[in-house]
Amino acid sequence: MKDLIDKSESYIFPTYTRLPIVLTRGEGMKVWDSEGKDYLDFVSGIAVLNVGHRHPRVVEAITQQSKLLMHVSNLYYSEPQITLAELLVTHSFADKVFFCNSGAEANEAAIKLARKVFKDKGESNRYHIITMENSFHGRTMATLSATAQKKFHHGFDPLLDGFSYVPFNNAQAVQETLTADTCAVMVEPIQGEGGVNCPSPDYLKDLRTICDEYGLILIFDEVQVGMGRTGTLFAHQHYGAEPDIMTLAKALAGGMPIGAMLANKKCAPSFSPSTHASTFGGNLLSTAAGVATIEALLNENILDNCQKMGKYFYAKLCSLKDKHPVIKKVKGKGLLLGVEIGCEGNAIVRECMRRGILINCTMGNILRFIPPLIIKEKEVDSLIKTLDELFTQKQSSPS
Numbered sequence: 001m002k003d004l005i006d007k008s009e010s011y012i013f014p015t016y017t018r019l020p021i022v023l024t025r026g027e028g029m030k031v032w033d034s035e036g037k038d039y040l041d042f043v044s045g046i047a048v049l050n051v052g053h054r055h056p057r058v059v060e061a062i063t064q065q066s067k068l069l070m071h072v073s074n075l076y077y078s079e080p081q082i083t084l085a086e087l088l089v090t091h092s093f094a095d096k097v098f099f100c101n102s103g104a105e106a107n108e109a110a111i112k113l114a115r116k117v118f119k120d121k122g123e124s125n126r127y128h129i130i131t132m133e134n135s136f137h138g139r140t141m142a143t144l145s146a147t148a149q150k151k152f153h154h155g156f157d158p159l160l161d162g163f164s165y166v167p168f169n170n171a172q173a174v175q176e177t178l179t180a181d182t183c184a185v186m187v188e189p190i191q192g193e194g195g196v197n198c199p200s201p202d203y204l205k206d207l208r209t210i211c212d213e214y215g216l217i218l219i220f221d222e223v224q225v226g227m228g229r230t231g232t233l234f235a236h237q238h239y240g241a242e243p244d245i246m247t248l249a250k251a252l253a254g255g256m257p258i259g260a261m262l263a264n265k266k267c268a269p270s271f272s273p274s275t276h277a278s279t280f281g282g283n284l285l286s287t288a289a290g291v292a293t294i295e296a297l298l299n300e301n302i303l304d305n306c307q308k309m310g311k312y313f314y315a316k317l318c319s320l321k322d323k324h325p326v327i328k329k330v331k332g333k334g335l336l337l338g339v340e341i342g343c344e345g346n347a348i349v350r351e352c353m354r355r356g357i358l359i360n361c362t363m364g365n366i367l368r369f370i371p372p373l374i375i376k377e378k379e380v381d382s383l384i385k386t387l388d389e390l391f392t393q394k395q396s397s398p399s
């Protein structure tokens, strides 16, 4: 393990702060490191393995597809891509899908489409997009500009022109900020990286009303919260508001790289031939895995399990909060859950890892739990027991 880690430090840009384990195998809720130690995975590749590690349907789909054809250019048609697009359109508000390779690329496509809709109408000045404080939309220049968190901007100025930021969960702030140049409002239905922030019940509906009134495009970034993470296929389905454009990535293909930008009839025609493209977008292995993933989500009771286990997990975290004053708040929906703690989170993450449980920390003090949606009560109980022990130790040890 140490040799590999040393080599990694030599050859790979140190852009990630990595924990010192090399993961080599996974199955369902578990992963193993190169020394054979197993871990319960409450990170899931950051909301990627919603159907669990190496779901049999996904493995079978990739295996079969790899025996036939792994990649063709988008100059030609390919069946898995068409089937995945049909499934996405059938199960969402959307009429058309554009495939790419990541969440950032999906959001790039959304930003470009929103701008293009107004260019096509001859309203060239309307390219400004309102996004939310503490949002996260990706690391490319346009999505970085859309991301309203200064810490990610540092060193990359000048950002792309045309983004204004308002507080999350405040529809009035959007109304007060929009101008004659605004073309779109872009929002994560629940903020993930920004600290697991859920909106009030009417927020998305209010944004929909504002967008309708002022002729703006409403973009939902469901890269982290889509594909069943909150117990419905898409998170916005909890809130009774539909977007004009939605982006997906992460869990869409059960562990294979993919991104997708979905749009309704109002926006879709502006992506006409040659307006946007991606060499690997809609790659056959990824889209075959995507079809298998959606079939698993829809046919294996996974969404129900997510809702049930989400409630169970939330209640257990609340009991932990009652016992440990260091826990300030429990938040989240379905199986995107967080606890805000009154101390730095990384030491807890490391100690959990040492005890065989992988968790994540965002914003410095929000422990984030994003397990596979197939999780069982006993696996939640293991985490709760470990956290209970750690917080008890913390309380009794002098800081």
Ligand code: PLP
Residues within 6 Å of the ligand: 046, 101, 102, 103, 104, 105, 107, 136, 137, 138, 139, 188, 192, 193, 221, 222, 223, 224, 225, 249, 250
């Ligand atoms: N949008 C949201 C809401 C995300 O959480 C992320 C990644 O965490 C992204 C976009 C960027 O996705 P990717 O890392 O696949 O580019």
